[in-house]
Amino acid sequence: DAKTTQPTSMDCAEGRAANLPCNHSTISGNEYVYWYRQIHSQGPQYIIHGLKNNETNEMASLIITEDRKSSTLILPHATLRDTAVYYCIVRVAVYGGSQGNLIFGKGTKLSVKP
Amino acid sequence: EPEVTQTPSHQVTQMGQEVILRCVPISNHLYFYWYRQILGQKVEFLVSFYNNEISEKSEIFDDQFSVERPDGSNFTLKIRSTKLEDSAMYFCASSEGLLTDTQYFGPGTRLTVL
Numbered sequence: 001d002a003k004t005t006q007p008t009s010m011d012c013a014e015g016r017a018a019n020l021p022c023n024h025s026t027i028s029g030n031e032y033v034y035w036y037r038q039i040h041s042q043g044p045q046y047i048i049h050g051l052k053n054n055e056t057n058e059m060a061s062l063i064i065t066e067d068r069k070s071s072t073l074i075l076p077h078a079t080l081r082d083t084a085v086y087y088c089i090v091r092v093a094v095y096g097g098s099q100g101n102l103i104f105g106k107g108t109k110l111s112v113k114p
Numbered sequence: 115e116p117e118v119t120q121t122p123s124h125q126v127t128q129m130g131q132e133v134i135l136r137c138v139p140i141s142n143h144l145y146f147y148w149y150r151q152i153l154g155q156k157v158e159f160l161v162s163f164y165n166n167e168i169s170e171k172s173e174i175f176d177d178q179f180s181v182e183r184p185d186g187s188n189f190t191l192k193i194r195s196t197k198l199e200d201s202a203m204y205f206c207a208s209s210e211g212l213l214t215d216t217q218y219f220g221p222g223t224r225l226t227v228l
Contacts, residue, residue, distance in 0.1 A: 034216075043118075043205045043219035044157060087157075100145065100209070101159035101170060102217060 002105030003027065004088045009109040012082075018075040020108050022088030025069045032091050033064060034102070035073050037084040044087065044104070047073065078112045085109050116140045118220035120206050126226045127196055135191045135223045137206030146189045147207040147217060148181065150174070157205070163189065196227045 005023040012018040024033060034049040048055055048062045050071070055062045061074040075082055087107040119138045127133050139146050148160040162169040163181050180192045189208075193200055203222045209215040 036219075038157070041151075041203055041222065041224075043207075043221050046216050046218060049216065100162050100217075101147065101172070102149075102157075103159065104157040106156060 002103050003090045004105055006086075006088055006105065006108045008106070009111070011111050011113060012075075012078045014080060014112055014114050015077055018073075018078040018082065018110055018112070020073040020075075020086050020088075020110065021070065022073070023070045024088070024090050027068050027090050028092075029068075030092055033062065033068075033071050034089045034091055035060070035062065036087045036089065036102075036104075037082075038087070038107070039081075039084040044102075045084075047086075049091075078110075080112050080114065083110060083112045118206055118208055118218055120204075120220040120223050122223060123221070124224045124226070126228065129198060129227055130195050133193050133196055133225065135193075135204050135206075135225070137189045137191075137220055138187050139189055139206065139208030140210075140218060141187070143208035143210050143218075145169070145209040145211070145215070145217075146181075146183070147209075148191045149205045149207065149219075150202040151205065151222075152199075152202045160191070193225075196225075198227050201225055201227045 032049050032051050035047040036044040038044045048060050050062045064071045085107040121136045146163045151157045159172050161171040161175045178194045182190050205222045206220045207217040209217045
């Protein structure tokens with residue numbers, strides 16, 4: 001089962017920041033937080049990942065709380081094309097003896113509205 | 115930007131027939147994966163593959179399934195005798211090296227079993 005909890009759905013106005021929360025209260029010290037999204041029935045698209053520090057790339061920012069029990073994905077200026085299901089996934093960071101597969105939950109369905 | 119490709123985009127088959135789904139992973143990647151998503155359900159891990167061997171497989175990946183890297187570029191998933199419940203989107207993914215590297219997904223193959 002997925003080790004994360006996300007809201008089922010969220011709305012966001014076009015041009016505004018979309019803040020998607022994720023709880024991962026049982027995260028281990030060697031687990032990364034990954035975010036993917038899935039637009040309609042397309043393949044999951046990698047967005048960003050982090051371990052402890054906040055991360056930013058051309059798509060989004062990832063804010064991880066100091067205790068690492070929750071995180072927020074921020075899309076700074078949401079567009080209609082950002083409408084998708086967003087998945088928060090925790091995944092082991094240490095090589096060796098652990099499964100490499102991603103365990104997807106139900107994610108958050110983000111609807112960006114004009 | 116390199117990407118994972120999959121063929122065909124849609125495959126229709128009769129129950130009991132064999133199907134082969136094809137994937138071309140990103141060229142310098144060493145780990146390969148298959149996932150599936152039944153309509154309206156979560157993305158589920160099937161199998162991971164490295165160095166011409168299965169690394170991990172899920173309970174779904176039973177004797178009806180097999181994977182192969184027949185040459186230096188293709189990665190295939192074979193379903194020997196399809197069932198109605200095999201109807202799903204099948205996604206291939208690849209990652210660069212270690213199990214914890216980011217996985218990049220292909221666009222998927224929609225399999226319809228009649």
